[in-house]
Amino acid sequence: MNAPHDPGTTARLEAAFLWACEQDVVCAKPGNVSFASAGHGMSAELFVASARAACAPLTRRGAPVGTRIEAAIANTRAAAGCNTNLGIVLLCAPLAAAFEAPPPHVCPAPIQAAQSMQSVQRVLRALTVEDACAAYRAIALANPGGLGNAPSQSVGTTPTVDLRAAMALAADRDSIARQYAEDFCDVLGFGLATFRAAYLARAESRTPLADAVLLTWLRFLARWPDSHIVRKHGAACAQHVSNEAAAWLARGPDRLCAPRALDGWDAELKAAGLNPGTSADLTVATLFAAACMDPSLIAPTTAFLPETHS
Template sequence: MNAPYDPGTAPSLEAAFLWACEQDVVCAKPGNVSFASAGHGMSAELFLASARAACAPLTRGSAPVGERIEAAIANTRAAAGCNTNLGIVLLCAPLAAAFEARPPHFCATPIQAVQSMQSVQRVLRALTLEDACAAYRAIALANPGGLGNAPRQSVGTTPTVDLRTAMTLAADRDSIARQYAEDFRDVLGFGLATFRAAYSARAASPAPLADAVLLTWLRFLARWPDSHIARKHGMACAQRVSSEAAVWLARGPDRLCAPRALDGWDAELKAAGLNPGTSADLTVATLFAAACMDPLLIASTTDFLPETNP
């Protein structure tokens, strides 16, 4: 599935999205599904099939954000038969719309992160009631566990407000909704800065990209209790897992990035049915943005990714 790359041009949004989704399962993150460790009744191959299925509608030029979300989830459901990427799609759809309006550039800088956030702001401010209706239908189709009922604009009802407003109502309890409410500040600010710093710091390691992805994911998890865990198992459980991530971070990157260092924690989380999936979704969105802003990431790593059949 490795995305084609032309070193003479910026990569397409499709290539950036597929690359980001690949890194999600190439990197073994405790509690998450990866090539090294299946879990929760799913495999890495299922996630790659979902990425391929979602890619075209998600990155369709000039399509409304809600339409991208609904079509991507419909394709995913047909390909995978379960919810593998709802969070990724909800995060990457507005990013794709923003990046198509502002062509990517080489050699990403902090200024580009600000420009990207401004592009995202324009996309979010233009979201409509129709976008909300389409996104709600997509969420119902994906049928994620632990959603429950909200006091206002619950996903089990027909929305009466635009998508950004609906997401803002859930921002205090859901990290993906918070991105819509706060202009993707966590992804384009905290996430990009964390990933770039980790990638630079791990340049001499045998697997600098996998290390950087793991460190970015851990920092997301340590900073914000995982919404997926909180919905299914309660906030106390989510906070406990975040505390465990902070303990690992305190041990230093050399120790936690060592081969098989996190196998025990991975086994414990999966045995308890705990999947820090929202932290993974935020990491994928960060990687997608990073690849759109710095195409050389794809050029420098494609040859090292596992080959899969389309």
């Protein structure tokens, strides 16, 4: 399903993706890697390199979703040598395909979100077994920890169902898989509404965008136990971290958005090897969708943009 080449659309999607990935490491989220705090054997610079490497194949107009995923992860592996962005790529590939149509010039946010969800539904319904095979190869190449074995359509086997059906089998235990099964409703519903509300509420703060990113991430983490922590450390540990996130939210945004307020929690999580990575991936996908709908969010001086892609 090849669409005509449209440099303007490609540039818009690339800018949105790079901006979203930049916010992920600019915002110091406890347990996650950022410019302010390395961790888990990784630095923010690895995430920068990964975003740049994944960007062109992920946003290639008309490419099948599975092809986008596999090529983006292959490029990431070559650039970073480790798994930095598998969750981001799995989430953003269908979104990139859905957002290839230019955004409406004037459209209220609720209508825009509903239209975007319809576009995502069309992309998800068109997924094939070939998409699943490509995604499985990408997952094997990324080699994420703690996947284990599933009763059916395990990543270590060759899939016999389409990518959406394969993801649906894991939807009850993996928040990324749930997006495929449920039309990205967490990202395009809860995530977008949370980010927009936080951005407006923090408009007068010193760092409104960073505050909004942090609050969106915290609300994802408080709402659903992080899948990455569940896989590596168990459900009870993940629920404890979610409870901690909820407790921080209860203190109010002024306290938790204060400089260095979360440094202690960040150190504790990293000392225990706890990385709420899936919550970060969902936040990046939310930011990507928000920027696709409203390109004015993207700062013209973003550090990721100087490198261009063919």
